[in-house]
Amino acid sequence: MYPFTLTKATGTTEALEAGGRGGRYIAGGTTLVDLMRETVERPGLLVDITALPLRDTALTKDGGLRIGALVRMTEAAAHPLVRDLYPVISQALELSASAQLRNMATIGGNIMQRTRCTYFRDVTADCNKREPGSGCAALNGFNRGHAILGTSDHCVATHPSDLAVALAALEASVHLTAPDGSRRTIAFTDFLLQPGSTPEREQALQPGELITAVEIPAMPRPLKSGYLKVRDRQSYEFALTSAAVALHIRSGVIRDAKVAAGGAGTVPWRMPAIEQALIGERPSGRLWSKAASHAADGARPLTHNGFKVELLKRTVEQQLRTVGGTS
Secondary structure (H helix, E strand, C coil): CCCCCECCCHHHHHHHHHHHHHHCCCCCCCCHHHHHCCCCCCCCEECCCCCCCCCCEEECCCCCCCEEECCCCCHHHHHHHHHHHHHHHHHHCCCCCCCCCCCCHHHHHHHHCCCCHHHHCCCCCCCCCCCCCCEEEHHCCCCCCCCEECCCCCCCCCCHHHHHHHHHHHEEEEEECCCCCEEEEEEHHHCCCCCCCCCCCEEEECCCCEEEEEEECCCCCEEEEEEEEEEECCCCCCCCCCEEEEEEEECCEEEEEEEEEEECCCCCCEEHHHHHHCCCCCHHHHHHHHHCCCCCCCCCCCCCCCCHHHHHHHHHHHHHHHHHHHC
């Protein structure tokens, strides 16, 4: 690990000033510290923000839900409002990492975590995300766990967050504050960036910006939601495929549908074709199968991950059945 300076911010203004000088914000440290140990990242200044007042989970005026950036994953998963209004979030969090990591990791840190691509974390391998212009070793290497959606010739790494899939499905937004004190809100689906020709740029953050909260808008009720994660083992493993589904069913008809997938895309992958195929229809096994057939539209499988095409369709279909039933 390379030398660095650590400063503990006692207030938001102090944190933003340090961020404006190039400091990297750190809270639970469950991702950044690992990357520093592996010398993938070498920040010169770390800004400890754990003392900032960003730990509230509360209803918004319009009936949505706002979760502070420093709320621990365990706390968010167990919060009564989260469990009651958006069980898909609780389930995604509880299926993430280990209990010990969930006790430390924060909501803001979770959506900022970087890929688990082995070539990205191996500093001897070519990786455009780590060193722009060096190439992508995964393209011709062992790419079983890599993306089939949203890829480019520069990067095929998946985004690892389960929570991010749920937030994408629920059309969440991210609240940001800049070093000059200005604030902005960005749609979650615009916050995480597909690699394109600049895979090193993963979030739509400006220099020094601080994540203060994520917000889920009010949804029509009743709303059923849930998260399914398919992986090689049942604990402490990243998704091969996953699906977050939220359905508003009234009088036996699907009035609104939100569907997103993980494990298969370079970012959490919204599925508007599936959503449109569901709205206005009555739940049935035939409907779930027909809608899920669009899950891998546009997929570009690699040498070792072609199985994800069919697995993704089945994952989405299974979660549609689980959330929506067949009656």
